[in-house]
Amino acid sequence: MSGFGxxxxxxxxxxxxxxxxxxxxxxxxxxxxxxxxxxxSAFTCPRPAxxxxxxxxxxxxxxxxxxxxxxxxxxxxxxxxxxxxxxQLRWLPFTIPKTTEKKVDFVxxxxxxxxxxxxxxxxxxxxxxxxxxTSMVDRCFNNSxxxxxxxxxxxxxxxxxxxxxxxxEPNEICVIxxxxxxxxxxFGETRGYILEVYGAHFELPDLGPIGANGLAxxxxxxxxxxxxxxxxxPTGYTVINKYQGKLFACQQDFSPFNxxxxxxxxxxxxxNLKNFMVINCVAFDHxxxxxxxxxxxxxxxxxxxIADFVIFPPRWGVxxxxxxxxxxxxxxxxxxxxxxxxxxxxxxxxxxxxxxxLHSIMTPHGPDVxxxxxxxxxxxxxxxxxxxTMAFMFESxxxxxxxxxxxxxxxxxxxxxxxxLYQYCHYPLISK
Numbered sequence: 001m002s003g004f005g006x007x008x009x010x011x012x013x014x015x016x017x018x019x020x021x022x023x024x025x026x027x028x029x030x031x032x033x034x035x036x037x038x039x040x041s042a043f044t045c046p047r048p049a050x051x052x053x054x055x056x057x058x059x060x061x062x063x064x065x066x067x068x069x070x071x072x073x074x075x076x077x078x079x080x081x082x083x084x085x086x087x088q089l090r091w092l093p094f095t096i097p098k099t100t101e102k103k104v105d106f107v108x109x110x111x112x113x114x115x116x117x118x119x120x121x122x123x124x125x126x127x128x129x130x131x132x133x134t135s136m137v138d139r140c141f142n143n144s145x146x147x148x149x150x151x152x153x154x155x156x157x158x159x160x161x162x163x164x165x166x167x168x169e170p171n172e173i174c175v176i177x178x179x180x181x182x183x184x185x186x187f188g189e190t191r192g193y194i195l196e197v198y199g200a201h202f203e204l205p206d207l208g209p210i211g212a213n214g215l216a217x218x219x220x221x222x223x224x225x226x227x228x229x230x231x232x233x234p235t236g237y238t239v240i241n242k243y244q245g246k247l248f249a250c251q252q253d254f255s256p257f258n259x260x261x262x263x264x265x266x267x268x269x270x271x272n273l274k275n276f277m278v279i280n281c282v283a284f285d286h287x288x289x290x291x292x293x294x295x296x297x298x299x300x301x302x303x304x305x306i307a308d309f310v311i312f313p314p315r316w317g318v319x320x321x322x323x324x325x326x327x328x329x330x331x332x333x334x335x336x337x338x339x340x341x342x343x344x345x346x347x348x349x350x351x352x353x354x355x356x357x358l359h360s361i362m363t364p365h366g367p368d369v370x371x372x373x374x375x376x377x378x379x380x381x382x383x384x385x386x387x388x389t390m391a392f393m394f395e396s397x398x399x400x401x402x403x404x405x406x407x408x409x410x411x412x413x414x415x416x417x418x419x420x421l422y423q424y425c426h427y428p429l430i431s432k
Contacts, residue, residue: 001225004204004218004269010164010226011056011261018261024054033260034060038162040177040201040266051177051201053264055162058230059254061181067241067248074111077119077126077245079401086360089402093354096131096154096189103134106157106184107141107240111405114336114358115196116398119145119245122199125307125396127336129356130192135185139238140256145245146198148176149295149309151392153340153354155190159183161268162259164224170340171390173309174270175202175295181239181256182268191354193338195394197307202295205308210279216294220275223267231255273390278315284322289393299397310393312344317385324385325375328366334400335359335393342389345371361399 001008011018018033020026025035033056040051094111097104109132117124126146140160150157156169161182168174170192176182178201207214236251271294279291289310297306317324325345337344337357344351345367351357359365367375 001223002219002221003223004221005265007263007265008223008267009261009263010224012226012228014228015260018056019263020056029056031260033057036060038179038264038266040179051264051266053163053262053266055259056261057162058228058258058260061256063254064239064250064252067243067250070240070247070249072247073108074403074405075128075242075247076112076403076405077115078403079116081404082402084401086363088357088359088363088365090350090357091355092350093352094129094131094191094356096191097133099133099189104132105134105136105139106130106132106186107136107139108132110194112403113356114400114402116334116396116400117198119198123306124198125394125398125400126194126196126198127394127400128194128196130194131190132184132186133189136183138233138235139240140181140183142181142239142241143176143178143196144241144243145178146196147178147201147297149195149197149202150174150176150192151194151338151340152190152192153338154192155186155188157190157192158185158187159268160185160227160257161224162257163262163267164227166222166224166268166270168270171274172270172272173294174268176268177201177266180268183257193356193392193394195307195309197297200297200299200306202297202309205290205293205296214277214279215291216271216276221269221271223269226259226261228258228260229255230258273311273313276311276313278313280315280317281319281322284319286319286322286324286327289326289395301397304397305395306398307394307396310395312386312389312391312393314384314386314389316382318382320380322380323372323375324378324380325367325371328364330362330364331359332361332397334361334396334398335365336396336400337391337393340390340392342386342391344389344391345386358400358402 018030036055038053109130111129113127115126152170159166239250241248281287292310293308295309299306339353
Protein backbone atom coordinates (compact mmCIF):
# COMPACT_ATOMS: atom_id res chain seq x y z
CA MET A 1 0.00 0.00 0.00
CA SER A 2 1.25 3.45 -0.96
CA GLY A 3 1.81 6.45 1.32
CA PHE A 4 3.86 7.74 4.25
CA GLY A 5 2.28 7.75 7.71
CA UNK A 6 -1.20 7.15 6.31
CA UNK A 7 -4.12 5.58 8.13
CA UNK A 8 -4.01 2.15 6.51
CA UNK A 9 -6.27 -0.87 6.88
CA UNK A 10 -5.68 -4.36 5.54
CA UNK A 11 -7.06 -7.85 5.98
CA UNK A 12 -5.85 -11.15 4.55
CA UNK A 13 -8.22 -12.10 1.71
CA UNK A 14 -8.48 -15.60 3.16
CA UNK A 15 -10.54 -14.10 6.00
CA UNK A 16 -12.93 -11.50 4.55
CA UNK A 17 -14.59 -9.28 7.14
CA UNK A 18 -11.89 -9.89 9.75
CA UNK A 19 -11.53 -6.15 10.48
CA UNK A 20 -14.11 -5.04 13.06
CA UNK A 21 -16.46 -2.35 11.84
CA UNK A 22 -16.95 0.88 13.74
CA UNK A 23 -14.76 0.06 16.76
CA UNK A 24 -11.29 -1.20 17.71
CA UNK A 25 -11.85 -3.89 20.33
CA UNK A 26 -15.32 -5.44 20.20
CA UNK A 27 -16.42 -7.88 22.87
CA UNK A 28 -15.98 -10.67 20.33
CA UNK A 29 -13.78 -10.07 17.28
CA UNK A 30 -14.59 -11.64 13.90
CA UNK A 31 -13.27 -15.22 13.57
CA UNK A 32 -12.59 -15.24 17.32
CA UNK A 33 -9.45 -13.13 16.88
CA UNK A 34 -7.71 -11.17 19.63
CA UNK A 35 -7.51 -7.37 19.39
CA UNK A 36 -4.09 -5.95 20.32
CA UNK A 37 -2.89 -2.36 20.07
CA UNK A 38 0.73 -1.53 19.21
CA UNK A 39 1.58 2.00 20.38
CA UNK A 40 4.51 3.84 18.80
CA SER A 41 3.91 7.04 20.76
CA ALA A 42 2.44 8.16 24.06
CA PHE A 43 -1.36 8.11 24.15
CA THR A 44 -1.43 11.88 24.62
CA CYS A 45 0.86 12.89 21.75
CA PRO A 46 -0.65 15.50 19.42
CA ARG A 47 -2.49 13.95 16.51
CA PRO A 48 0.26 14.61 13.91
CA ALA A 49 2.75 12.67 16.07
CA UNK A 50 0.41 10.00 17.43
CA UNK A 51 1.37 6.56 16.14
CA UNK A 52 -0.54 3.34 16.78
CA UNK A 53 -1.99 0.33 15.02
CA UNK A 54 -4.58 -2.28 15.97
CA UNK A 55 -3.69 -5.90 15.19
CA UNK A 56 -6.25 -8.73 15.04
CA UNK A 57 -4.41 -11.96 15.69
CA UNK A 58 -5.07 -15.65 16.20
CA UNK A 59 -3.27 -15.63 19.57
CA UNK A 60 -2.12 -12.59 21.58
CA UNK A 61 1.59 -11.87 21.73
CA UNK A 62 1.45 -11.94 25.55
CA UNK A 63 1.30 -15.75 25.37
CA UNK A 64 4.97 -16.58 25.85
CA UNK A 65 7.41 -17.88 28.45
CA UNK A 66 9.65 -15.46 30.41
CA UNK A 67 12.48 -13.61 28.70
CA UNK A 68 16.00 -14.68 29.58
CA UNK A 69 19.31 -13.03 28.73
CA UNK A 70 21.20 -14.35 25.68
CA UNK A 71 24.65 -13.48 24.27
CA UNK A 72 24.77 -10.22 22.30
CA UNK A 73 27.68 -11.13 20.04
CA UNK A 74 28.98 -7.94 18.42
CA UNK A 75 25.79 -5.99 19.13
CA UNK A 76 26.55 -3.40 21.82
CA UNK A 77 25.66 -0.06 23.32
CA UNK A 78 28.91 0.37 25.23
CA UNK A 79 30.36 3.57 23.80
CA UNK A 80 33.13 3.87 26.41
CA UNK A 81 35.19 0.73 25.85
CA UNK A 82 37.55 2.48 23.40
CA UNK A 83 39.45 5.73 23.90
CA UNK A 84 38.11 8.59 21.74
CA UNK A 85 39.80 9.03 18.36
CA UNK A 86 38.87 12.10 16.25
CA UNK A 87 40.77 10.92 13.16
CA GLN A 88 38.98 10.12 9.91
CA LEU A 89 38.25 6.40 9.78
CA ARG A 90 37.53 4.20 6.81
CA TRP A 91 36.60 0.53 6.64
CA LEU A 92 37.12 -1.86 3.75
CA PRO A 93 34.05 -3.98 2.83
CA PHE A 94 32.86 -6.03 5.76
CA THR A 95 33.48 -9.75 5.31
CA ILE A 96 30.44 -11.98 4.80
CA PRO A 97 30.86 -15.43 6.38
CA LYS A 98 30.90 -18.31 3.90
CA THR A 99 28.02 -20.77 4.14
CA THR A 100 30.52 -23.62 3.97
CA GLU A 101 32.26 -22.30 7.09
CA LYS A 102 29.41 -21.21 9.34
CA LYS A 103 25.70 -20.50 8.98
CA VAL A 104 24.88 -17.00 10.23
CA ASP A 105 21.42 -15.43 10.17
CA PHE A 106 20.45 -11.76 10.36
CA VAL A 107 20.49 -11.48 14.17
CA UNK A 108 23.71 -13.45 14.62
CA UNK A 109 25.27 -11.30 11.89
CA UNK A 110 24.61 -7.94 13.54
CA UNK A 111 27.75 -5.94 14.35
CA UNK A 112 27.76 -2.50 15.97
CA UNK A 113 30.19 -0.05 14.36
CA UNK A 114 29.62 3.15 16.31
CA UNK A 115 27.02 5.20 18.12
CA UNK A 116 26.21 7.47 21.04
CA UNK A 117 23.52 8.14 23.58
CA UNK A 118 21.49 5.77 25.68
CA UNK A 119 18.49 3.55 25.00
CA UNK A 120 17.39 3.85 28.63
CA UNK A 121 16.99 7.62 28.38
CA UNK A 122 15.49 7.23 24.87
CA UNK A 123 18.03 9.52 23.24
CA UNK A 124 20.73 8.35 20.88
CA UNK A 125 21.71 6.32 17.84
CA UNK A 126 23.55 3.15 16.85
CA UNK A 127 25.13 2.27 13.51
CA UNK A 128 25.36 -1.42 12.67
CA UNK A 129 26.16 -3.71 9.75
CA UNK A 130 24.66 -7.11 9.09
CA UNK A 131 26.59 -9.87 7.35
CA UNK A 132 24.72 -13.16 7.00
CA UNK A 133 24.21 -16.16 4.75
CA THR A 134 21.17 -18.04 6.04
CA SER A 135 17.53 -17.29 6.80
CA MET A 136 16.02 -17.01 10.26
CA VAL A 137 14.14 -20.22 11.09
CA ASP A 138 11.50 -20.28 13.82
CA ARG A 139 12.82 -17.10 15.37
CA CYS A 140 12.10 -13.41 15.03
CA PHE A 141 13.57 -10.13 16.24
CA ASN A 142 11.98 -7.28 18.14
CA ASN A 143 13.70 -3.98 18.96
CA SER A 144 12.31 -2.39 22.13
CA UNK A 145 14.98 0.33 22.03
CA UNK A 146 14.20 2.11 18.78
CA UNK A 147 13.67 2.06 15.03
CA UNK A 148 15.82 0.21 12.48
CA UNK A 149 16.46 1.85 9.10
CA UNK A 150 17.89 -1.00 7.02
CA UNK A 151 20.01 -0.38 3.90
CA UNK A 152 20.70 -3.59 1.94
CA UNK A 153 24.01 -3.49 0.06
CA UNK A 154 24.43 -7.04 -1.23
CA UNK A 155 21.59 -9.52 -1.62
CA UNK A 156 17.85 -9.00 -1.36
CA UNK A 157 16.09 -9.70 1.93
CA UNK A 158 12.55 -10.92 2.47
CA UNK A 159 11.24 -9.42 5.70
CA UNK A 160 8.21 -11.03 7.30
CA UNK A 161 6.50 -8.74 9.80
CA UNK A 162 3.30 -8.83 11.83
CA UNK A 163 1.86 -6.51 9.16
CA UNK A 164 2.85 -8.64 6.15
CA UNK A 165 5.87 -9.29 3.95
CA UNK A 166 8.33 -6.93 2.23
CA UNK A 167 10.99 -7.85 -0.32
CA UNK A 168 13.79 -5.28 -0.03
CA GLU A 169 16.59 -5.15 -2.58
CA PRO A 170 19.85 -3.19 -2.77
CA ASN A 171 19.05 0.45 -3.67
CA GLU A 172 15.94 0.18 -1.52
CA ILE A 173 15.59 0.85 2.20
CA CYS A 174 13.08 -0.23 4.81
CA VAL A 175 12.17 0.95 8.28
CA ILE A 176 11.08 -1.44 11.03
CA UNK A 177 9.73 0.72 13.82
CA UNK A 178 10.12 0.15 17.55
CA UNK A 179 8.40 -2.96 18.90
CA UNK A 180 7.56 -4.59 15.56
CA UNK A 181 8.48 -8.25 15.29
CA UNK A 182 10.14 -9.40 12.09
CA UNK A 183 12.10 -12.25 10.56
CA UNK A 184 14.60 -12.06 7.68
CA UNK A 185 15.03 -14.55 4.83
CA UNK A 186 18.15 -14.29 2.65
CA PHE A 187 19.10 -15.93 -0.63
CA GLY A 188 22.88 -16.16 -0.39
CA GLU A 189 25.68 -14.10 1.06
CA THR A 190 24.07 -10.89 2.26
CA ARG A 191 25.31 -7.58 3.67
CA GLY A 192 23.90 -4.19 4.59
CA TYR A 193 23.85 -1.25 6.97
CA ILE A 194 21.48 -0.27 9.79
CA LEU A 195 20.79 3.10 11.39
CA GLU A 196 19.08 2.74 14.77
CA VAL A 197 17.49 5.72 16.51
CA TYR A 198 16.20 5.83 20.08
CA GLY A 199 13.32 8.01 21.16
CA ALA A 200 12.16 9.37 17.79
CA HIS A 201 10.63 8.04 14.61
CA PHE A 202 11.75 8.83 11.09
CA GLU A 203 9.73 11.38 9.15
CA LEU A 204 9.95 13.23 5.88
CA PRO A 205 11.99 16.45 6.03
CA ASP A 206 10.17 19.75 5.72
CA LEU A 207 10.44 21.16 2.19
CA GLY A 208 10.27 24.88 2.99
CA PRO A 209 10.66 27.03 -0.16
CA ILE A 210 11.11 23.88 -2.29
CA GLY A 211 7.32 23.73 -2.21
CA ALA A 212 4.79 20.94 -2.02
CA ASN A 213 6.72 18.35 -4.06
CA GLY A 214 10.25 17.01 -4.20
CA LEU A 215 12.88 14.86 -2.52
CA ALA A 216 11.22 11.63 -1.29
CA UNK A 217 7.54 11.90 -2.21
CA UNK A 218 5.08 10.28 0.23
CA UNK A 219 3.34 8.24 -2.45
CA UNK A 220 6.53 6.28 -3.16
CA UNK A 221 6.70 4.74 0.31
CA UNK A 222 5.12 1.29 0.52
CA UNK A 223 3.85 -0.72 3.47
CA UNK A 224 2.86 -4.39 3.39
CA UNK A 225 -0.62 -5.87 3.17
CA UNK A 226 -1.91 -8.28 5.79
CA UNK A 227 -0.62 -11.85 5.64
CA UNK A 228 -0.76 -14.48 8.36
CA UNK A 229 0.27 -18.03 9.14
CA UNK A 230 -1.61 -20.19 11.63
CA UNK A 231 1.35 -22.35 12.53
CA UNK A 232 2.09 -24.25 15.71
CA UNK A 233 5.75 -24.78 16.62
CA PRO A 234 5.87 -27.58 19.23
CA THR A 235 9.67 -27.45 19.35
CA GLY A 236 9.51 -23.76 20.29
CA TYR A 237 9.51 -20.44 18.45
CA THR A 238 12.13 -17.95 19.71
CA VAL A 239 11.36 -14.25 20.05
CA ILE A 240 14.58 -12.21 20.43
CA ASN A 241 14.12 -8.86 22.13
CA LYS A 242 16.67 -6.04 22.07
CA TYR A 243 16.06 -4.22 25.36
CA GLN A 244 18.29 -1.56 26.95
CA GLY A 245 21.10 -2.50 24.59
CA LYS A 246 21.05 -6.20 25.52
CA LEU A 247 19.45 -9.25 23.93
CA PHE A 248 16.81 -11.40 25.58
CA ALA A 249 14.86 -14.37 24.25
CA CYS A 250 11.60 -16.07 25.08
CA GLN A 251 9.88 -19.18 23.80
CA GLN A 252 6.35 -19.70 22.53
CA ASP A 253 4.69 -22.56 20.67
CA PHE A 254 3.27 -20.61 17.71
CA SER A 255 4.37 -18.23 14.97
CA PRO A 256 4.06 -14.54 15.89
CA PHE A 257 3.06 -13.75 12.30
CA ASN A 258 -0.56 -14.61 13.01
CA UNK A 259 -2.11 -11.19 12.38
CA UNK A 260 -5.12 -11.72 10.11
CA UNK A 261 -6.04 -8.02 9.81
CA UNK A 262 -4.82 -4.66 11.03
CA UNK A 263 -5.42 -0.93 10.76
CA UNK A 264 -3.49 2.15 11.87
CA UNK A 265 -0.64 4.50 11.00
CA UNK A 266 2.22 2.72 12.78
CA UNK A 267 3.65 0.30 10.22
CA UNK A 268 6.86 -0.96 8.65
CA UNK A 269 7.60 0.52 5.25
CA UNK A 270 10.06 0.49 2.33
CA UNK A 271 11.27 2.98 -0.26
CA ASN A 272 13.13 2.68 -3.56
CA LEU A 273 15.97 5.23 -3.74
CA LYS A 274 15.63 5.55 -7.52
CA ASN A 275 12.36 7.45 -6.87
CA PHE A 276 14.14 10.30 -5.06
CA MET A 277 13.47 13.60 -6.85
CA VAL A 278 16.87 15.28 -6.78
CA ILE A 279 17.26 18.99 -6.10
CA ASN A 280 20.59 20.51 -7.19
CA CYS A 281 22.34 23.78 -7.96
CA VAL A 282 21.76 25.13 -11.50
CA ALA A 283 23.86 28.33 -11.33
CA PHE A 284 26.99 28.27 -9.14
CA ASP A 285 28.45 26.81 -5.93
CA HIS A 286 27.98 23.41 -4.34
CA UNK A 287 24.73 23.13 -2.36
CA UNK A 288 24.75 21.65 1.14
CA UNK A 289 24.05 17.89 1.28
CA UNK A 290 20.86 18.46 3.29
CA UNK A 291 19.09 18.80 -0.08
CA UNK A 292 19.54 15.03 -0.42
CA UNK A 293 17.77 14.11 2.83
CA UNK A 294 15.38 11.17 2.46
CA UNK A 295 14.29 10.77 6.09
CA UNK A 296 15.02 12.56 9.34
CA UNK A 297 14.64 11.72 13.02
CA UNK A 298 14.23 15.08 14.71
CA UNK A 299 15.62 16.11 18.06
CA UNK A 300 13.93 18.54 20.44
CA UNK A 301 16.04 21.39 18.97
CA UNK A 302 14.46 22.93 15.87
CA UNK A 303 16.38 22.05 12.72
CA UNK A 304 18.77 19.67 14.49
CA UNK A 305 18.40 15.95 13.83
CA ILE A 306 19.17 12.97 16.00
CA ALA A 307 19.95 11.45 12.61
CA ASP A 308 19.35 12.20 8.94
CA PHE A 309 19.42 9.59 6.18
CA VAL A 310 21.00 11.31 3.16
CA ILE A 311 21.77 9.85 -0.28
CA PHE A 312 24.01 10.94 -3.16
CA PRO A 313 22.10 9.72 -6.23
CA PRO A 314 22.79 10.03 -9.95
CA ARG A 315 22.15 13.60 -11.10
CA TRP A 316 23.30 16.39 -13.40
CA GLY A 317 26.12 18.76 -12.44
CA VAL A 318 25.85 22.11 -14.23
CA UNK A 319 27.26 24.73 -11.85
CA UNK A 320 29.48 27.40 -13.45
CA UNK A 321 32.73 28.78 -11.94
CA UNK A 322 32.47 26.10 -9.26
CA UNK A 323 34.47 23.28 -7.72
CA UNK A 324 31.71 20.74 -8.17
CA UNK A 325 32.62 17.84 -5.83
CA UNK A 326 31.84 18.13 -2.11
CA UNK A 327 33.76 20.97 -0.52
CA UNK A 328 36.33 20.72 2.27
CA UNK A 329 34.46 20.75 5.52
CA UNK A 330 34.49 20.80 9.30
CA UNK A 331 31.08 19.93 10.70
CA UNK A 332 29.29 20.14 14.05
CA UNK A 333 27.64 16.85 13.06
CA UNK A 334 29.05 13.31 12.76
CA UNK A 335 29.07 11.85 9.24
CA UNK A 336 28.97 8.10 8.71
CA UNK A 337 29.03 7.12 5.04
CA UNK A 338 28.43 3.86 3.22
CA UNK A 339 28.44 2.83 -0.42
CA UNK A 340 25.75 0.60 -1.92
CA UNK A 341 27.25 0.50 -5.43
CA UNK A 342 29.58 2.36 -7.77
CA UNK A 343 32.26 4.93 -6.92
CA UNK A 344 31.68 7.96 -4.73
CA UNK A 345 32.98 11.07 -6.51
CA UNK A 346 35.04 12.44 -3.60
CA UNK A 347 36.54 9.09 -2.53
CA UNK A 348 37.19 7.07 -5.64
CA UNK A 349 40.10 5.13 -4.14
CA UNK A 350 39.64 2.86 -1.13
CA UNK A 351 35.99 3.67 -0.47
CA UNK A 352 34.31 0.51 -1.75
CA UNK A 353 30.76 -0.90 -1.87
CA UNK A 354 30.11 -2.61 1.44
CA UNK A 355 32.68 -0.47 3.25
CA UNK A 356 32.23 2.70 5.29
CA UNK A 357 33.81 5.85 6.64
CA LEU A 358 33.31 7.99 9.73
CA HIS A 359 34.10 11.71 9.92
CA SER A 360 33.78 12.79 13.51
CA ILE A 361 32.56 16.15 14.77
CA MET A 362 34.82 19.04 13.66
CA THR A 363 37.42 16.76 12.07
CA PRO A 364 38.45 18.17 8.67
CA HIS A 365 37.48 16.10 5.64
CA GLY A 366 36.99 16.51 1.92
CA PRO A 367 38.00 15.29 -1.53
CA ASP A 368 41.28 13.44 -1.99
CA VAL A 369 44.14 15.07 -3.88
CA UNK A 370 43.39 13.37 -7.21
CA UNK A 371 39.78 14.51 -7.08
CA UNK A 372 40.86 18.05 -6.21
CA UNK A 373 43.39 18.34 -9.02
CA UNK A 374 41.10 16.77 -11.60
CA UNK A 375 38.12 18.98 -10.81
CA UNK A 376 40.12 22.18 -10.37
CA UNK A 377 41.06 22.04 -14.05
CA UNK A 378 38.05 20.26 -15.55
CA UNK A 379 35.99 21.82 -18.32
CA UNK A 380 32.73 22.94 -16.71
CA UNK A 381 30.17 21.50 -19.06
CA UNK A 382 26.94 19.74 -18.04
CA UNK A 383 27.75 16.23 -16.95
CA UNK A 384 26.18 13.29 -15.19
CA UNK A 385 27.39 12.83 -11.63
CA UNK A 386 27.38 9.53 -9.73
CA UNK A 387 26.00 7.54 -12.66
CA UNK A 388 25.64 3.92 -11.54
CA THR A 389 26.47 4.93 -7.96
CA MET A 390 24.54 5.17 -4.73
CA ALA A 391 26.36 6.44 -1.65
CA PHE A 392 24.59 7.45 1.53
CA MET A 393 25.24 9.20 4.83
CA PHE A 394 23.93 8.78 8.35
CA GLU A 395 24.44 12.30 9.72
CA SER A 396 23.92 12.84 13.43
CA UNK A 397 24.18 15.60 16.01
CA UNK A 398 25.67 13.00 18.38
CA UNK A 399 29.42 12.59 18.72
CA UNK A 400 29.75 8.93 17.81
CA UNK A 401 32.21 6.51 19.41
CA UNK A 402 33.63 3.47 17.64
CA UNK A 403 33.16 0.07 19.27
CA UNK A 404 35.86 -2.26 20.50
CA UNK A 405 35.16 -5.12 18.13
CA UNK A 406 35.77 -2.90 15.11
CA UNK A 407 38.85 -1.13 16.40
CA UNK A 408 40.52 -4.49 16.98
CA UNK A 409 41.75 -4.98 13.39
CA UNK A 410 43.63 -1.67 13.57
CA UNK A 411 45.76 -3.28 16.22
CA UNK A 412 45.67 -6.99 15.39
CA UNK A 413 44.51 -7.24 11.75
CA UNK A 414 43.04 -10.60 12.71
CA UNK A 415 39.29 -10.30 13.18
CA UNK A 416 37.37 -11.89 10.28
CA UNK A 417 34.62 -9.27 10.32
CA UNK A 418 36.80 -6.54 8.84
CA UNK A 419 40.02 -7.01 6.85
CA UNK A 420 41.41 -3.60 7.72
CA LEU A 421 40.52 -0.39 9.47
CA TYR A 422 42.80 2.45 8.56
CA GLN A 423 43.16 6.14 9.07
CA TYR A 424 43.70 8.34 6.06
CA CYS A 425 44.61 11.90 5.17
CA HIS A 426 44.11 13.76 1.91
CA TYR A 427 47.23 15.91 2.05
CA PRO A 428 49.72 14.73 -0.60
CA LEU A 429 52.85 15.42 1.48
CA ILE A 430 51.82 12.83 4.05
CA SER A 431 49.64 10.58 1.92
CA LYS A 432 51.85 7.56 2.69
